[in-house]
Amino acid sequence: MSALLDTLRGALGAAHVLTHDDPGADLSAWEQDWRKRARGRALAVVRPGSTAEVAAVVSACAAAGVSIVPQGGNTGLVVGSVPDDTGTQVVLSLTRMNRVRAIDAANLTITVDAGCVLQAVQETAEKAGFLFPLSLAAEGSCTIGGNLATNAGGTQVLRYGNARELCLGLEVVTARGEIWHGLTGLRKDNTGYDLRDLFVGSEGTLGVITAATMKLYPLPAAQLTAWAAVPSLDAAVALLGLAHQHLGAGLTGFEVMGQFALSLVDKHFPQQRVPLWTEHPYCVLLENSDNESEEHARAQFERLLETAFENGVVSDAVVAENLAQAHALWHIRERIPLAQAEEGLNIKHDISIPVSKIPAFCAETDALLAREVPGVRLVNFGHLGDGNLHYNVQAPEGGDAKAFLQTMEERVNTLVFDAVARYDGSISAEHGVGSLKVDKLPGYKDPVALGLMRTIKQALDPHNTLNPGRVLST
């Protein structure tokens, strides 16, 4: 291995090859996952500064038979970007590659290095007068390369799509250490297979994304936020349909929050002043982005809510009067995971279900869990507009949450995932597979799809150099 380390130091400079043998070495930032579910041990952490250096790292590791774990901001939720505990893997961190390469205003595109932090991309776009719509909780730390490798979702998917839909072109280092120069800004290009989307969402198992060309949008003239209490999940789904009709593409956010989820925010962040939650089973957060004016957005919201009241799908509602109020409402939504953490350990799910089937899925699964897991408390919230629920399970009140997780996590996962399968859903909507769900996948994924995935992995990375054991078990 020391020969490999020498090669890497020669290619990158010794300062950018970190090992446990370095004086005062602390590699925990690269070895510990975001949710602190797994701690690995790396042979080395390498920090290339250019695409050519990434290619050199991949070539050297492949030649030495050493596997690579590509890493961006290391904020993933499924243990996909930290090394295993063998001390034999090289972590390839992209964070030194953080240049904005170009903005093309007339073409509505921005080209960035993979290591650019999402928030920096958002801010660069806004300074140039454009919207880069990908937005998620970790945006201050996660990188665009990681967003693409995991096909990240977030709060604006309803209108703008996942990371995949925002991407036009990629630069990728293949498992053979070759560079694919695919940084196109074209909206239409039918010259062969869609390699871009094969790499997007492959979690670093097929290639290392080193740069991307992403779509920009005009900045909306106004963004308005409303908070509506609904009598049921059925009503929430009906409200979504009305919102699509009334707001069209102006509907940029539609988040649902169950009463217990909101009660936790109220309990742990009392200064938040959660509206309308005490009397209603669910609240919905709606966002209307308007290319005309705030007045127009407000008038549209009022017409929508009027119709919704008349149809009985909304019980009560408030529209934010100003930006501060809008931020406060979004803040409540964003506080739910933090309130959950304050309440104690819990089991997280990131599932999707066809929107039409969500009410029946929740009715059945709520009842099932209540029956099978005495005292269970459901923290149900998420991006209803995308059919994506964070259907989380909090340990029973007052009990030993750690013991609950140890004994019940597997059982709860099985109950929830089996229900998801019955309702044609997905056991990972926006977080990916990583190593956390890799053993679950064969139970829920179409076997022909799994076979095709294995064939592709074998063809593109025959020596299993890139992120082995993630997405597909080894």
Place this chain on the structure above:
Amino acid sequence: MSALLDTLRGALGAAHVLTHDDPGADLSAWEQDWRKRARGRALAVVRPGSTAEVAAVVSACAAAGVSIVPQGGNTGLVVGSVPDDTGTQVVLSLTRMNRVRAIDAANLTITVDAGCVLQAVQETAEKAGFLFPLSLAAEGSCTIGGNLATNAGGTQVLRYGNARELCLGLEVVTARGEIWHGLTGLRKDNTGYDLRDLFVGSEGTLGVITAATMKLYPLPAAQLTAWAAVPSLDAAVALLGLAHQHLGAGLTGFEVMGQFALSLVDKHFPQQRVPLWTEHPYCVLLENSDNESEEHARAQFERLLETAFENGVVSDAVVAENLAQAHALWHIRERIPLAQAEEGLNIKHDISIPVSKIPAFCAETDALLAREVPGVRLVNFGHLGDGNLHYNVQAPEGGDAKAFLQTMEERVNTLVFDAVARYDGSISAEHGVGSLKVDKLPGYKDPVALGLMRTIKQALDPHNTLNPGRVLST
């Protein structure tokens, strides 16, 4: 081969296996391509009625070492869906599979057999109160399976994307004759590699698409069409930027038409009454889809055009007063290819360029062709909003067009494609590769991308059963 034919007759019924030995056989509908550029000869044309029958056909042909040409409406423009002339290939026609399987209103999805004609999908969606936005010239004959296999574009891509972006799930028969059940209606599903987008746009070379789940949208409350004369292509690009700003997602069409293209419509369809073309180098067709009302759409259009006049990017403009006028304006745009055909043989290009580079590309390439090809006449029009031009070359006036094509087509293609490459464009924006451009591809595609494509083809279809020689040369 007669053993294979017996097997196919056994699986599908003799009535659905057509051969040249049948009494009065005429297979020209399946053997002749749409543009009449190639006439093949099939061993047989098979017309399965179910996905299981498609799987049986693929398995039987693979076992017999016979290759398959999947075919939908056979309206492709790059000779990708007719057999070669060896008489050894089986044409697999999907047109008997034309059921709408389901509409899910709350989930905004429609699931259809691959053989459904595009217009039938549009009409079914509209009857249910929704928009299915894929729209292109051949919509009365082309099928959704063919649209997906070629990642079709059309006139609404600016807002709704190509066929790829409209697709959520697929059912596919693989080269091994297995069925992948991937008909999901989920907006978010991060459980592994993106197989859907690998099959979409692969032109039947990796699998046979048998059904798809597609996105629906709310029907707009109003659609308004405007026709603007612009002083230059630079002005057209500036107008596009203003239209994005003013109309946001309401901007559903932005087509550019050069003066010579419009002169051909005026010449061959004098009853069309083409507005504003005589005094201006380019005209632009804009469409504004509004979820509110016609009045609102009109007010928005007026504000946009006012700003455009003030900025000098529009010289003159008319807004259609009613649906009939709007249709008449679109009709002019759609007549351009027909007017070209009336004028005589011509060389077609379907190219894309980053929008920002289109004016410079056209200035350089117009001058280059004028210099290199004396008397050349450029019919330049297309989907400027997507950076997609049909940059076509009409033979010199009065000359022998057939002789011109014979001597000049290769040279003209090289001049245009080389220019496209210099401006970071694509030599096939929406039509695909087929066999027409398969030999061109290696000259213009990134070699690493081509290598990855070959690796994938080899892995998924090792015996080259599916549409050999298309997309990738054999």
